[in-house]
Amino acid sequence: MRVHPSILSADFANLERELGRISTADAAHVDVMDGHFVPNLTLGIPIVRRLAEVSPIPLDVHLMIEDPDRWAPEYVFEGVESITFHHEAARDSVALAKTLRDAGVQAAVALKPATDTDALLDVIAEFDMVLVMTVEPGFGGQSFMPETLPKLGRLRAAAEAAGTQLRLQVDGGVDATTIVEAHAAGADTFVAGSAVYGGDPAERIAALRGAIA
Numbered sequence: 001m002r003v004h005p006s007i008l009s010a011d012f013a014n015l016e017r018e019l020g021r022i023s024t025a026d027a028a029h030v031d032v033m034d035g036h037f038v039p040n041l042t043l044g045i046p047i048v049r050r051l052a053e054v055s056p057i058p059l060d061v062h063l064m065i066e067d068p069d070r071w072a073p074e075y076v077f078e079g080v081e082s083i084t085f086h087h088e089a090a091r092d093s094v095a096l097a098k099t100l101r102d103a104g105v106q107a108a109v110a111l112k113p114a115t116d117t118d119a120l121l122d123v124i125a126e127f128d129m130v131l132v133m134t135v136e137p138g139f140g141g142q143s144f145m146p147e148t149l150p151k152l153g154r155l156r157a158a159a160e161a162a163g164t165q166l167r168l169q170v171d172g173g174v175d176a177t178t179i180v181e182a183h184a185a186g187a188d189t190f191v192a193g194s195a196v197y198g199g200d201p202a203e204r205i206a207a208l209r210g211a212i213a
């Protein structure tokens with residue numbers, strides 16, 4: 001299992017220091033929001049480039065943007081481990097995933113709570129990871145939506161049938177309680193913002209790991 005703290009809940013005036021506080025995590029989750037795909041605006045290409053240079057752990061970049069087919073390849077930097085784009089926003093998710101893989105990063109596709117898995121099941125081998133959003137994307141601190149969890153089983157079954165390795169990530173409202181539900185439903189990669197930065201990050205990361213050990 002992997003824990004990816006979301007720096008959306010960090011101090012944006014001190015991001016290098018905030019990355020240092022989560023150095024025991026597996027990757028740092030970086031939420032890129034464009035004010036169009038979601039009603040919030042965060043950061044973009046030049047800041048992600050610098051974060052990748054200074055981060056002690058790899059970056060997991062989550063693009064909540066329109067036209068990811070155009071913009072996602074611009075986020076490929078050394079230190080960026082994976083790039084996640086939204087299936088709802090992409091013109092061609094399979095083609096974009098291939099472009100990202102060819103560029104040397106893991107390709108991941110995200111599903112909003114109301115988006116079903118149907119379109120992905122037959123092409124699951126084209127992705128390294130699927131992100132099942134457990135809140136409406138846009139803001140930290142929302143409540144976990146357990147009704148999204150059955151998607152994880154369908155995705156896992158499709159990956160097994162295709163004989164491919166697939167990471168299943170959940171994001172939104174993940175804490176030491178809800179992580180147990182998400183893990184039982186099949187998730188292996190957990191994004192947590194307020195649950196990590198709401199206390200001592202190293203202790204909170206250890207508590208999340210301990211909850212499902």
Ligand SMILES: O=C(CO)[C@@H](O)[C@H](O)COP(=O)(O)O
Pocket residue numbers: 006007008009029031062135136137138139140141142171172173174191192193194195
């Ligand atoms: O992508 C998002 C929100 O759209 C997340 O990554 C949040 O940052 C998660 O925050 P918490 O729900 O864990 O506080």
